[in-house]
Amino acid sequence: MSALPSDPARSATAPEAQDGEARESAGRERREKLMRFLTDWQAVTGLVLVVLFFASALFAPWIAPYDPNAMDIPARMSGPTWAHIAGTDQLGRDTFSRILHGGRVALYIAAIGVSASLSIGLVLGMIAGYGPRWLDNLLLLAFDAVRSFPAVILALATVALTGPSLTVVLAIVILTTIPSYGRVARTATLALRHTEFILAERSLGASTPRILFQHIMPNVIGPLLILAAMEVPVVVSIEAGLSFLGIGVLPPQASWGTILNEGYLVIRDAPWMVVAGGIPLILTTLGFTFLGEALRDIFDPRMGRGR
């Protein structure tokens, strides 16, 4: 076996001693990564779709041709026309405007939900990875308990107690996505826990919060951000799903879920409503998935397979 090829990395490290222009090389590496990103059609498609999603949601009041709740009874159940490019619903509201405003709800849930669960998951994961064994076991148990519970059932149970509202949707979204971040953060923290630089910090007298937030967090957060990009579509579809079931956003507020729900009732007479409500959901999911995968491949090529 001694005649088999060795680890090629060893030969690659031969010229490592001359790191005089290391700064410059870091810049070049960054440029190289950007180039790789920009030449990947999936990455670019993902980026375009994501930008489109953000822009349409943010500027919805200005882009939307009509007030999303303004009723135009004579024009009700209109098919796609020049006046209403995505048709109108049974109350004569412009579906296109409602989709744009529904995107605002999706963005709101996605932004707050993902950032909150990312932060909580990160902190809990680092505590589980760095803290004592019993705490680790306890947190892991909690993560598994939450994960094993179907989100929709949990939502139905909660709504039965509190009544439907956007806040409940948000809370459910945050609660059910914490474990994915927590587990990733815990694994990464465990790997760092016994490294020499963490021991070095301890020998200086650094407090545990300092070690966690100054030294472990910067090394753990990268994979979490990529995970977050891939979680956005999950969150958006949870919101749409709950709203579709009528336990999310309350009428008359527009959401992609409620548009689908209302369209579903009249699917025989006005199929375009379901189609129009479904397209943004599909595009957003595709966009964030492409973007997340491209980011993952660029920053961590080893993770590219087998997921």
Next chain:
Amino acid sequence: MKDMDTHMTDETLLNIDALSLEFRTNRGQVKALRDISFPVKKGRILGIVGESGSGKSTVLWSILGLLAGNAKVTAGRVDYGDRDLLTLDAEALRALRGEEVSVVFQDPMTSQIPVLPYARQMSDILYRRAMSEADKRAAAVDMLRRVGIPDPESRVDAYPHQFSGGMRQRAGIAMSMLTGPNLLLADEPTTALDVTMEAQMIGLMRGLRDDFDTTIVVVSHNLGLIAEMCDDVVVMYAGEVVETGEVHDIFHNARHPYTRALLECDPARIADVSRKLPVIPGDIPDLTKPLAGCIFASRCQKAMPACATKAPPLVERGTGVARCHLLEGPLADASWPPPASVSTVARDDGAAAPLPANAGEPLLEVRDLNVQFRTMGALKARIRGVARPFVDAVLDVSLDIRPGETLALVGESGSGKTTLGRTILNLQAAAGGSVRFDGTEIGNMAERRFKPLRRDMAMMFQDPTGSLSPRKSVRALITEPLLIHGAEGRDLDAEAERLADMVRLPRGFLSRYPHELSGGQARRVGVARALALNPRLIVADEPTAGLDVSVQGEILNLMADLQAEHGLSYLIITHNLPVVRHIADRIAIMYLGRIVEDGPAAEVFANPAHPYTRALVEGVPQPDPDRRRPPSAAIEGEVPSLLRRPKGCDFATRCPLARDACRPAKPEHRHITPDRRHACLFPLTDTQDNKNKTETP
């Protein structure tokens, strides 16, 4: 056994001719090898020596055609017999590797297949042979026996993780010799091993060469290994061969200023004990830039203006070649090379640390310290009926460090020296005993109460780069101790610059990140962090690990200067005895968690009392081919696992002088003089002691 005459043959087995190679990297083309030429003579051991970045391993991999994908050979040939290895196709190369040329890797842990037993791995190597499985197994057993694996008939079925480090490397050598190769390539074969194992490996490889008439090429940065093992030497620097020759010529009659400087920097070759070690100033040149003149000119003490622009001539000499203007041509200097007694490298002798009187109260007092590691959970131990589910990593250790003193803690891997250092700093819980710092008991103190003490006690860690938080700039790293311990009202930028100046790190480096630093630079950052709070004691774990010979002197000189300036005490944890001799006031030798001997450094070196100390002192390969030891000098065996600690003297299993009295109980520590102790029932000093008594009543 062939007689020695076969090694004197002039037949060339492998000839490297004008080999040039480039690596394509982000920074541009790195001209990693330039015009490398040297012959490998049949039946001899050739050593390629150089520091990191010299391209010595790259030469090895280009012989085998195992270069990284970004490498490109731009010129030259590697002739093996009548074939140029660089032009062979993949299939022909594969046929050559293993059968005719094979390799011993640096780290046997990562170069052996963890999921296959040796029997399988070794019979796989013989896949081209028309042999029965039973014959292949017999061949494997024979070869394992030859390399000194005890009980090979059953050990052949073991997996790599069941072998200790030394046995694994022996097995690695057995695998590479199995096909009876003509040429054996060894890449730093002993770097991952302890001193006592290193001596055994050198003996083994020389023995194999004699028995099988194999030609060996060994790559190493270790001058001792090269001197002890090789017949011919090639000295490389920054991708060029600067000098070649027979081993005696290189070590006693070096012609190139770099060879000369490298030899003078090796602490093992410096006879007089001095706190200051010589260094080669400067850094290896950037190989992406256009190169002109002599590659070593920028660091050479003898450099002349023309050296930087005019390529030096290749001068034939007795047994090899050297590439230097001083030897031939218009710039030749008849007085070069000077006699061996003349120093040719920078050596600042100034202010050689007038040490404060060693009298006074000890700063650190460790008494009967014990550290235990759990081997299984409490419940599991109860179920299995194990009374004591612990191993003793540190056993009854007592030591003192006085202000301004350097104590070196020396031991092989597994001796518990790092654990002891961490326990003193309260990073590891003690199971018993006491640690007093400045008169206060600090053992197992709660972290909250211990924190103020961390100002006074700092630690330097083994891995220069790995002990720095990777996402922090150097500025943030060296000011962090100040932030942790309250830096109100301090100008952090000014502090960062002050500390950088103190450790002689250019200020421009403050905005760099750890991965952008070389080993020596990262080590300086570690020193700066340790010094930031003006501590009184620094625990330094292998301060020279991973540093080149020319750089380790700089770090040790820096530490000595800072000690003189600030009255620091050092606890230096190391396995590197040649370095210890120059920097330590006192040394303590550890074996299996116990201190077997301690005392003033000079006395312990000159006159070891414990057989283990003697084995360590004599185990260091001497960088002098005239002082080669007979193969029998190496002590047998390896450090046993802590789980199998002998009942009596821990060293009894390997001790050449062990008697029955050594085995029933652990020997107590006994004093020879008030500050010299040992734990041996039959110390080596007994006879000399009596002599001393009669001489000086």
